[in-house]
Amino acid sequence: MTFTLATWNINSVRLREGLVARLMAEESPDIICLQECKSPVEKIPVEQFQALGYRYMVARGEKGYNGVAILSKLPLMDAGERDFAAMGHARHVAARLENGVTIHNCYVPAGGDIPDRELNPKFGQKLDFLTDMREWCRWDKPDRSILVGDLNIAPREDDVWSHKALLKIVSHTPVEVEHLNQVMEAGSWQDITRKDIPEGLLYSWWSYRAADWDAADKGRRLDHIWASPDIANAAHSSRILRPVRGWLQPSDHVPVFATFDL
Template sequence: MPITIATWNINSVRLRAELVARFLAEESPDVLCLQETKSPVDKIPFEIFAELGYTHAVARGQKGYNGVAVFSRLPIEDAGSIDWCGKGDARHVAARLPGGVLLHNLYIPAGGDEADPAVNPKFAHKLDFLDELARWGEGLRDPAILVGDLNIAPLEDDVWSHKQLLKVVSHTPIEVERLARAQGEGGWTDVTRAHIPAPEKLYSWWSYRARDWEAADRGRRLDHIWSRGDVPAVPGSSRILRDWRGAEKPSDHVPVMASFDI
């Protein structure tokens, strides 16, 4: 059964509930994974999405920051969450899809501005998180899908300027190496890049700081869809929906989508 999954760092689900609703109405994914919902679970506007047919949901939340949620038109089961680095952050939730495949919705820390773990605790946290992700991946045995804002643009063609961003958090060699290790240990395939190979430039995030984000086009591919095991992706189905960055009151991220034959 083909299932289309979308992932989107929404940067406040309550602030952008109408934007999410419009996306669901226009794009109709079977499953939508949101990150940075910035809301306690009991204040997420589930009813807005349920009216559009997304009557199944699992979520983890915090007041004002972090937060992950999965909304589905298909029945899903809450498959738990992991407290990465023992900080109590709402950065992960898992849902069991029809057919039994686990879907992991993940929000990796951004890491602050200084790419030095000795002076920047946020960057040290990010590296620790990636190390835990790699160790977790070693033990995986079953087919799974992992989506989310991984806050790293791993390839040279995932950023607007490889040379200028080598010392900028999200594209530093140490982050890229740690993410590659986590991907390798878990046996994950980068579905979007499997469908849209380099050297085509791909971005899913553009800073709010740019006066004209579209003209400057200084983007990074921070949002990812991975799969492992026998979870066949529908060939060529992955898309990055750039136009949503131009919506009214947008997130600085845009949705990424792919379909799987589960």
């Protein structure tokens, strides 16, 4: 089986239903993993997606916040969810394909603006979420698994527009990067995007605050596709669809793609 997978923080699936449909029509990935859906599952607008061939969905949602969904042309079954750090948020869902591959769709908390858990409880929640992810990977070693999502951390120096300028900015601080690296190491996860594109600046997010995001180009690579080591070599053709950031009423994130031969 060969399939192409995309991950995208859509920042409201109901508000941007048309953008999801456009991606489906123009790029036609077999599987699309969405984060920050901001919708109860029963209100996700599935009719248009089904008409475009995405007949299967596994999702977790809540009104106005968070939410993760896996939309697929390929049959898949619900494989549960984990409530990392016992936050009670819809931030993880898993689905299993007929070939036994499990896809984990994750939305790590952003962590607020101040990188100090004493001054900013949201930052502490983010670190606790990652610690819980690490322990899950350590005790439940993933196999034939793909983990994708908005992990809200740009780990490498070339994953941000300026390593020096962002060292004290949430999403690129050393403590966050270390926590993310521990999750990767605990599960022996392989960063598929960087396996395919090992060098150079690479971004998947540009702030809404920039008057001209494209000209300023102050991006960060917050969205990731990982694979367990037993299937990592089956992945290829990674790409990030930068032009999507310029679509009408866009998300501040763009889709990240990879293809797997399994």
